[in-house]
Amino acid sequence: MKLTKEILDKVRNIEGFPLGKDEDIIALSDPPYYTACPNPFIGEFIEKYGTSYDESTDEYNVEPYTADVSEGKNDPIYNAHSYHTKVPHKAIMRYILHYTKPGDIVFDGFCGTGMTGVAAAMCENPDEDFKIKLEQEARQEGKTIEWGARRAVLCDLSPAATFIAYNYNTPVD
Ligand SMILES: C[S@@+](CC[C@H](N)C(=O)[O-])C[C@H]1O[C@@H](n2cnc3c(N)ncnc32)[C@H](O)[C@@H]1O
Known part of the structure; x- marks a missing residue:
């Protein structure tokens, strides 16, 4: 998949879009997995792997996680x-x-x-x-x-x- 200036135009107006040059954003990126700017391909990913929330059928019911969490930094x-x-x-x-x-x-x-x-x-x-x-x-x-x-x-x-x-x-x- 290619990241082009035209595709960047679709996300250019999103607040936080980097101040860098398009060429540099494109060079840093590995589309569709990583883009050094708002990811124009994210919608497709969510469509493929996400599930729509429907209050009438949703059965998610998980108690809050309450244990103390401590993991080493080594x-x-x-x-x-x-x-x-x-x-x-x-x-x-x-x-x-x-x-x-x-x-x-x-x-x-x-x-x-x-x-x-x-x-x-x-x-x-x-x-x-x-x-x-x-x-x-x-x-x-x-x-x-x-x-x-x-x-x-x-x-x-x-x-x-x-x-x-x-x-x-x-x-x-
Ligand atoms: C505390 S650090 C997260 C570190 C992360 N938990 C880790 O293990 O590397 C918080 C991050 O939030 C980012 N950040 C701050 N404001 C943000 C915003 N409005 N939108 C997105 N990211 C933001 C900062 O650039 C920073 O990298």
């Missing part, structure tokens, strides 16, 4: 790139696993380095020790965990942050 993934108020992905995983099901869309509009995206993906393939720990905790509370990736939509006002988030969240062979 994970190699966490340390790959520093950022202010960066959150360890394992802390975010606890909330995602509690509130969502595999395949759900998770939105972080202030994503910084994109740790919410890392957490959403790691729900498919968690560290073995962390998986055992969470399953033990869940068993004690009579709950089950639904492992499996969630789909993250990540945004940030800072193009630098989104670029870091993109690199954190792009699968590497």
Whole structure:
């Protein structure tokens, strides 16, 4: 998929559109997954993976997550790139696993380095020790965990942050 000046025109008037040159925005981007500006392809993604909310049929009913959450800041993934108020992905995983099901869309509009995206993906393939720990905790509370990736939509006002988030969240062979 290509990002062109004409496609950029569709999102150019959105508040927060970067002040940079079109050529630079296009060069930084990897459409449709990442654009260094409001993503013109996001509608298609939501149409494909989202589900419309219908109050009459909706059965979502999850109790608030109330446990204290404390995860260390020495994970190699966490340390790959520093950022202010960066959150360890394992802390975010606890909330995602509690509130969502595999395949759900998770939105972080202030994503910084994109740790919410890392957490959403790691729900498919968690560290073995962390998986055992969470399953033990869940068993004690009579709950089950639904492992499996969630789909993250990540945004940030800072193009630098989104670029870091993109690199954190792009699968590497
Ligand atoms: C506290 S940081 C998030 C860090 C993130 N939790 C992580 O783990 O890397 C907050 C982010 O919000 C972004 N931000 C501030 N105002 C914003 C706005 N109006 N729209 C989108 N992002 C915004 C900042 O650029 C910053 O990256």
